[in-house]
Amino acid sequence: MKNKRSLLAIPYVGWMAFFVVAPIIMVVIYAFTTADFSFTGENFTRMGTFTVIFTRSFKLAIIATLVCLLIGYPLSYAMAKEGKGFQRVAMLLIMLPMWVNFLLRTYSMMSIMENNGLINQFFAAIGLFDLINNVFGTDIHYFKMIGTQGAVVVGMVYNYLPFMVLPIYSTLIKMDNTLLEAAQDLGADTATVFRKVILPLSLPGILSGVTMVFVPSVSTFAISRLLGGGIQMLLGDLIEQQFLGGAYNPHLGSAIALVMMVIVVACMWIMNRFGEGEEQAVML
Amino acid sequence: MSLNKKNSLGNRILIGVVFFFLYAPILLLIFYSFNAADSSVVWKGFSLRWYAKLFQNQLIIKSVYNTLLVSVLATLIATVVGTLSAIGLYSMRRKFREPLLTINNIPMMNADIVTGVAMCLFFVAALSGWNYLASHYRLIIDLFGTQYRVTFHQLSLGFGTLLIAHITFNIPYVILSVAPKLRQMDKNLVDAAQDLGCTWPQAFFKVILPEIMPGIVSGALIAFTMSVDDFVISYFTAGSSTSTLAMQIYSMTKKGVTPEINAVSTILFGVVLVLLIIVNVREIRAEKAAAKRVY
Amino acid sequence: MSKELIRLKDCVMAYDDGVVLDHINLYINDKEFLTLLGPSGCGKTTTLRIIGGFLTPTSGDVLFDGVRINHVPPHKREVNTVFQKYALFPHLNVYENVAFGLRLGKTVTNVVNGKSSAKKVKIPEAEIHKRVMEMLEIVNLKGFEKRSISALSGGQQQRVAIARALVNQPKVLLLDEPLGALDMRLRKDMQNELKRIQQEMGITFIYVTHDQEEALAMSDTVVVMDGGRIQQIGTPEDIYNEPKNAFVADFIGESNIIDGIMRADEVVEIFNRKFRCLDKGFDKDEPVDVVIRPEDVDIVAENQGQLKGTVTSVTFKGVHYDTIVDFYGFKWLIQTTEYHPVGTVIGIHLDPDCIHVMKKSEYSGMFGDYSSYSEEYEEIGDADYEPEEEENGHEE
Numbered sequence: 024m025k026n027k028r029s030l031l032a033i034p035y036v037g038w039m040a041f042f043v044v045a046p047i048i049m050v051v052i053y054a055f056t057t058a059d060f061s062f063t064g065e066n067f068t069r070m071g072t073f074t075v076i077f078t079r080s081f082k083l084a085i086i087a088t089l090v091c092l093l094i095g096y097p098l099s100y101a102m103a104k105e106g107k108g109f110q111r112v113a114m115l116l117i118m119l120p121m122w123v124n125f126l127l128r129t130y131s132m133m134s135i136m137e138n139n140g141l142i143n144q145f146f147a148a149i150g151l152f153d154l155i156n157n158v159f160g161t162d163i164h165y166f167k168m169i170g171t172q173g174a175v176v177v178g179m180v181y182n183y184l185p186f187m188v189l190p191i192y193s194t195l196i197k198m199d200n201t202l203l204e205a206a207q208d209l210g211a212d213t214a215t216v217f218r219k220v221i222l223p224l225s226l227p228g229i230l231s232g233v234t235m236v237f238v239p240s241v242s243t244f245a246i247s248r249l250l251g252g253g254i255q256m257l258l259g260d261l262i263e264q265q266f267l268g269g270a271y272n273p274h275l276g277s278a279i280a281l282v283m284m285v286i287v288v289a290c291m292w293i294m295n296r297f298g299e300g301e302e303q304a305v306m307l
Numbered sequence: 308m309s310l311n312k313k314n315s316l317g318n319r320i321l322i323g324v325v326f327f328f329l330y331a332p333i334l335l336l337i338f339y340s341f342n343a344a345d346s347s348v349v350w351k352g353f354s355l356r357w358y359a360k361l362f363q364n365q366l367i368i369k370s371v372y373n374t375l376l377v378s379v380l381a382t383l384i385a386t387v388v389g390t391l392s393a394i395g396l397y398s399m400r401r402k403f404r405e406p407l408l409t410i411n412n413i414p415m416m417n418a419d420i421v422t423g424v425a426m427c428l429f430f431v432a433a434l435s436g437w438n439y440l441a442s443h444y445r446l447i448i449d450l451f452g453t454q455y456r457v458t459f460h461q462l463s464l465g466f467g468t469l470l471i472a473h474i475t476f477n478i479p480y481v482i483l484s485v486a487p488k489l490r491q492m493d494k495n496l497v498d499a500a501q502d503l504g505c506t507w508p509q510a511f512f513k514v515i516l517p518e519i520m521p522g523i524v525s526g527a528l529i530a531f532t533m534s535v536d537d538f539v540i541s542y543f544t545a546g547s548s549t550s551t552l553a554m555q556i557y558s559m560t561k562k563g564v565t566p567e568i569n570a571v572s573t574i575l576f577g578v579v580l581v582l583l584i585i586v587n588v589r590e591i592r593a594e595k596a597a598a599k600r601v602y
Numbered sequence: 603m604s605k606e607l608i609r610l611k612d613c614v615m616a617y618d619d620g621v622v623l624d625h626i627n628l629y630i631n632d633k634e635f636l637t638l639l640g641p642s643g644c645g646k647t648t649t650l651r652i653i654g655g656f657l658t659p660t661s662g663d664v665l666f667d668g669v670r671i672n673h674v675p676p677h678k679r680e681v682n683t684v685f686q687k688y689a690l691f692p693h694l695n696v697y698e699n700v701a702f703g704l705r706l707g708k709t710v711t712n713v714v715n716g717k718s719s720a721k722k723v724k725i726p727e728a729e730i731h732k733r734v735m736e737m738l739e740i741v742n743l744k745g746f747e748k749r750s751i752s753a754l755s756g757g758q759q760q761r762v763a764i765a766r767a768l769v770n771q772p773k774v775l776l777l778d779e780p781l782g783a784l785d786m787r788l789r790k791d792m793q794n795e796l797k798r799i800q801q802e803m804g805i806t807f808i809y810v811t812h813d814q815e816e817a818l819a820m821s822d823t824v825v826v827m828d829g830g831r832i833q834q835i836g837t838p839e840d841i842y843n844e845p846k847n848a849f850v851a852d853f854i855g856e857s858n859i860i861d862g863i864m865r866a867d868e869v870v871e872i873f874n875r876k877f878r879c880l881d882k883g884f885d886k887d888e889p890v891d892v893v894i895r896p897e898d899v900d901i902v903a904e905n906q907g908q909l910k911g912t913v914t915s916v917t918f919k920g921v922h923y924d925t926i927v928d929f930y931g932f933k934w935l936i937q938t939t940e941y942h943p944v945g946t947v948i949g950i951h952l953d954p955d956c957i958h959v960m961k962k963s964e965y966s967g968m969f970g971d972y973s974s975y976s977e978e979y980e981e982i983g984d985a986d987y988e989p990e991e992e993e994n995g996h997e998e
Contacts, residue, residue, distance in 0.1 A: 035395070042429070122580075123575070277424065494687050499689040
């Protein structure tokens with residue numbers, strides 16, 4: 024009787040074979056072939072040309088992930104300490120911004136950070152630039168933010184912070200209070216309780232949060248295009264250009280995507296070794 | 308509430324600051340959708356002109372329609388397929404289930420751009436194969452001596468491929484949120500229902516479905532949100548003829564976004580906000596009523 | 603009382619990793635209270651699930667009223683189950699839980715030319731209401747109809763589960779460790795309650811438990827199982843007084859099991875001394891296991907006893923003292939109402955009807971020695987609820 028029930032999954036298994044597994048096999052095939060589909064390794068030997076972009080992508084993604092963790096963990100912790108009423112709306116409050124398209128939110132972010140945007144207007148209004156010009160003898164009227172790597176990181180943090188908060192918050196609110204009391208009873212002070220009990224128990228949440236921020240950060244192309252002013256090119260931009268952009272070459276694009284995927288999977292694997300045996304993907 | 312009861316002022320300030328950071332750009336965007344000027348920097352007084360203009364902008368209206376249509380269809384299909392698959396997967400032996408769940412996680416864990424280009428390559432290859440067949444063969448059906456010729460249409464990337472892509476990345480979210488409910492469910496419940504006279508389909512509708520309903524609802528909600536918010540995968544799978552709101556916005560960011568987009572986003576945001584508030588208020592009321600009934 | 607209702611013929615349940623039921627033969631009479639008793643993993647729940655229709659035996663037959671029902675699904679069997687941890691539907695209130703089976707309609711069976719065809723007929727709401735309320739009255743839950751399941755205590759949930767099963771008027775009620783999750787006092791009350799309900803309804807109960815006291819108190823027939831095999835079938839008195847092997851003797855109550863040799867009919871030799879007993883039919887000089895229940899031993903003065911031993915430990919148990927006595931290096935548990943301090947040398951007297959002789963079995967030498975008294979006692983006294991994970995894990 025139970026075996027029959029497992030047949031319910033068969034249609035989806037077929038679906039996955041077609042639309043999950045087959046496309047990835049296509050990427051692999053493209054990566055190892057030339058335009059006329061003869062085997063080549065050339066797509067990978069050309070990868071050296073893009074070292075700068077690879078380095079920049081991973082550097083910015085790692086920074087963005089760390090910033091998200093440094094903001095996201097204390098935030099989740101603070102939110103978990105709020106009462107039941109807040110818990111009900113907390114998830115919604117975090118998810119709600121996603122209902123305004125991220126491109127538009129990023130665009131709005133861009134207009135805030137522009138040379139004549141709100142932030143610079145605010146600084147001018149409080150006389151910050153006059154002060155600086157007087158002290159240092161310079162002549163600036165704005166901080167240039169768009170086009171810097173900092174702006175790209177801010178954009179990543181802004182867009183992906185919810186992905187860090189959700190899993191951490193949900194592991195924290197599920198934590199058994201008696202465990203904390205037991206630790207205190209056994210002589211642990213607040214800091215020790217945090218270090219020895221709360222932190223290890225929320226590790227699965229941290230790990231899935233890190234994954235969920237790092238992966239989109241390292242592969243984004245819209246954020247870098249908007250906030251990086253087109254000069255802070257990332258891996259995503261590079262791949263996009265090979266498929267839909269000017270430098271049309273899906274074989275090279277597949278190879279880049281494949282290399283990126285392999286590096287990401289390797290990072291995740293190493294990281295998950297860290298949290299040995301912990302459950303993965305606690306999004307909800 | 309698990310951690311210590313009392314929350315400090317510092318924590319409250321932290322929450323406030325971060326949520327300000329998250330919501331400021333959205334509030335600004337809403338604010339400027341009511342701006343009389345066509346700038347998002349200078350405020351020239353309250354006006355609804357962008358809302359009026361919005362409804363004349365066929366491109367935007369069409370893209371909103373596409374977005375909603377693909378999101379609703381993909382969510383419906385993904386919810387049904389995902390729920391049934393989750394039940395199927397959890398009736399399987401471990402050695403079959405584990406590898407399937409790993410594959411199921413791929414679209415969720417993989418970078419959107421990789422999923423997007425992979426599907427793009429696959430669709431292009433599949434469609435060119437189909438188009439080759441369609442241009443070289445036709446099906447001739449002999450029905451009671453009359454021959455019907457069936458010619459195949461040439462196909463290209465468009466709404467169909469967009470929908471398939473959305474269903475594919477939505478199903479894992481549904482499975483992920485239904486699975487815990489299935490695991491928590493007392494294994495004997497289905498046995499009990501059958502014991503009391505249910506056939507399996509009856510047991511499914513009368514017992515399993517009500518039990519896992521919260522998981523299905525939240526799965527559907529996440530799927531819908533992901534669909535509406537998606538840009539990257541749509542961008543690679545929709546082709547040039549079909550455009551979603553996100554794709555429309557992306558193409559506008561190159562030339563400059565007009566406040567009409569702010570207006571349409573404000574409307575969407577407002578609708579979702581109102582819906583969520585209604586749902587939550589009703590839930591709270593239902594809980595209070597239930598609490599009263601018990602004591 | 604004598605009509606046979608269910609018969610298991612040579613039932614085997616085997617999985618890739620072993621045999622769970624090993625050629626079970628069992629018949630169950632109408633209106634009988636039968637208990638499947640054994641430690642976890644013995645196959646009792648598997649047996650119950652085969653009768654309920656949740657498992658199909660690998661080989662062998664399941665007969666109901668003489669008809670083979672191996673492949674009849676649970677919803678077509680005239681059998682209802684009270685599950686471990688009750689399996690009440692959390693989304694329905696008490697009334698709706700009980701009404702669940704009735705709302706599915708009743709089966710009307712037409713027998714035409716020996717072939718029976720069944721179809722479901724809707725039961726009118728008024729009748730459903732009447733039957734649910736009657737049932738709730740029987741299980742003492744009147745006034746709880748509108749309660750949600752989560753607002754009930756364990757004992758109340760238990761009653762709902764029983765009502766939910768019985769309202770369908772099954773011929774047989776299967777109960778899978780139904781009292782396992784309840785505390786001591788409630789268990790005792792519910793035992794009486796169950797017995798009362800069974801007599802009131804006049805139907806067959808098949809009851810699974812690992813608690814021997816429960817089995818003895820409630821059953822007409824007890825089936826003792828271990829290792830996928832039936833060890834003994836009998837009335838509670840038979841099982842207690844005439845255990846067939848060391849396993850049964852040890853599992854049902856406390857027993858001292860000693861190696862003996864059958865010297866002749868009604869004469870057994872223990873510790874090189876001959877004792878009169880009531881057992882016969884053994885070979886001459888056949889090695890046997892001898893069971894002596896702790897409460898059957900009379901303590902007498904040192905010089906008047908048939909055997910002489912030293913008290914090594916005494917524990918007060920309320921009604922009696924558990925006294926451990928060392929006889930030639932073998933420790934017995936003796937239950938006495940008098941206090942004998944540690945170190946006292948005592949004699950004991952055994953009446954012939956206190957001695958029960960069993961054939962040697964695979965269990966010989968495994969049980970019945972109280973040398974490591976405290977640990978063993980704990981193990982036996984452990985009536986805690988242990989769900990039979992191993993058995994349930996095999997559902998595929």
